[in-house]
Amino acid sequence: MADRERQSWWDIPVTIAIALAVVLLITTFVVKPFSIPSGSMENTLQIGDRVLVNRMVYRFRDIERGDVVVFDGSGSFVPAQVTPDRDPITGALVWVGQSFGLVAPDSTDFIKRVIGVGGDRVTCCDEQGRILVNGEPLEEDYLFPGDAPSLQPFDVEVPEGKLWVMGDHRSASADSRVYLGNPGGGFVPEDAVVGRAMTVVWPLNRISNIPLPDYGADVRESSNN
Numbered sequence: 001m002a003d004r005e006r007q008s009w010w011d012i013p014v015t016i017a018i019a020l021a022v023v024l025l026i027t028t029f030v031v032k033p034f035s036i037p038s039g040s041m042e043n044t045l046q047i048g049d050r051v052l053v054n055r056m057v058y059r060f061r062d063i064e065r066g067d068v069v070v071f072d073g074s075g076s077f078v079p080a081q082v083t084p085d086r087d088p089i090t091g092a093l094v095w096v097g098q099s100f101g102l103v104a105p106d107s108t109d110f111i112k113r114v115i116g117v118g119g120d121r122v123t124c125c126d127e128q129g130r131i132l133v134n135g136e137p138l139e140e141d142y143l144f145p146g147d148a149p150s151l152q153p154f155d156v157e158v159p160e161g162k163l164w165v166m167g168d169h170r171s172a173s174a175d176s177r178v179y180l181g182n183p184g185g186g187f188v189p190e191d192a193v194v195g196r197a198m199t200v201v202w203p204l205n206r207i208s209n210i211p212l213p214d215y216g217a218d219v220r221e222s223s224n225n
């Protein structure tokens with residue numbers, strides 16, 4: 001009887017530990033929750049939205065124009081930082097909190113939309129005020145109501161292995177345009193991408209998938225030029 005009670009007592013913490021380990025493995029390698037910190041992606045994403053970031057998708061396909069991605073901006077959007085030393089317990093607690101979306105993400109994490117990929121020429125703007133990718137205009141239905149595609153002119157060629165990213169709320173987004181004069185030129189390395197934001201999971205009244213825009217055949221085919 002005593003052995004059965006002792007086994008029953010251990011069942012609860014062991015089950016919790018196993019469940020926690022499974023969830024942490026999933027958030028580390030498959031999906032990761034991310035809390036939207038600013039209005040730079042409105043109205044697609046609102047401040048405080050929780051989204052799931054697909055960590056696996058780019059193992060099976062390339063990053064594409066129109067993807068909404070979470071990336072580490074160290075060395076591109078913010079100066080490269082040294083990770084602060086933490087004792088093992090504090091480090092573990094922070095990891096758990098970030099994995100479950102209970103702790104704010106690192107300040108070096110950003111979420112933006114991919115406008116240009118390696119080899120693209122991205123220009124602002126044509127006579128209708130549209131952004132051009134390899135000479136083809138983007139129809140950006142996701143822009144914040146009343147926003148122009150960009151009030152800042154630019155003409156860039158995206159290096160291979162890099163991305164040109166912009167927020168959907170262009171007038172409130174510090175994105176690749178802001179960092180044009182920096183050493184990195186505003187480009188984000190592909191290997192800094194954590195994954196693609198795919199679904200809003202909180203609040204409940206905003207649960208929805210984050211759609212991929214249809215830029216049209218001309219823009220898609222321009223990547224083969």
